[in-house]
Amino acid sequence: MRFLADAMLGKLAEWLRILGYDTLAAEDLSIMDDDYLLDIAEDEGRVLLTKDVELYERAKKEGIEAVLVEGNDVEHQLAFLVKNGYIELREVPSLERCPKCNGPLKKVSKEEVKGLVPMGVYMSHDEFWVCTNCGQIYWKGSHWKRMKEFVERVKGLVEDKSRA
Ligand SMILES: [Zn+2]
Incomplete structure (x- = not known):
């Protein structure tokens, strides 16, 4: 499943990428106009993620798959997508997609990242990934542990709701 996140869901887009989902964000594409957003969703077969009821209804009317995302923070938004069967909580980071x-x-x-990352990082890590688009270099640093904790919190939200 591929996604296109509207301008209000930039943070969610970043997390979907961390989970390994191919996700474009209106924010990054500087898309301000709904027509253009709908065109991209249709042309690229992406599921439109939005918090805008009007945009959601327009997409539906035009036969474009869209999700009216519930939740006011990214944890609840991800839990909502999991509960509705759009995504799964995979191991993070998946290191498939550049979060940026x-x-x-x-x-x-x-050897390829020598001189390109801080020396301390270079010395203490053996595995590195590079974005083939923007060149950003990634490694499993302290943020990696925080990502896992974050996903655990989302799992908690998903399980809570299913008990209720
Ligand atoms: Zn990148």
């Missing part, structure tokens, strides 16, 4: 730009990530050798 949605470009595919590629694993690179340690």
Whole structure:
């Protein structure tokens, strides 16, 4: 499943990428206009994620798959998508998609990032990934642990609701 997030859901788009989902964000594409947003969803077969009821209804009318996302923070929004069967909570980070730009990530050798990452990071890590689109370099640093904790919280939300 591929997604297109509206301008209010930039943070959600970033998290979908961390989970490995191919997700474009209106924010990054500087899309301000709903017609253009709907065109991209249709042309690329992406599910439109929106918090805008009007836009959601227009998409439905035009036969474009859209989700009216519930939840006021990204944890609840992700839990909503899981509960409705759109995504699964995979191991994070999936290291498939660049959280910044949605470009595919590629694993690179340690030598290739020499001089490109802080020396301390270079010395203490053996695995590196680079975004084939924007060139951003990734490694499993302290943020990696926080990502796992975040996903655990989302899991908690998903389970809570199913008991209620
Ligand atoms: Zn990138």
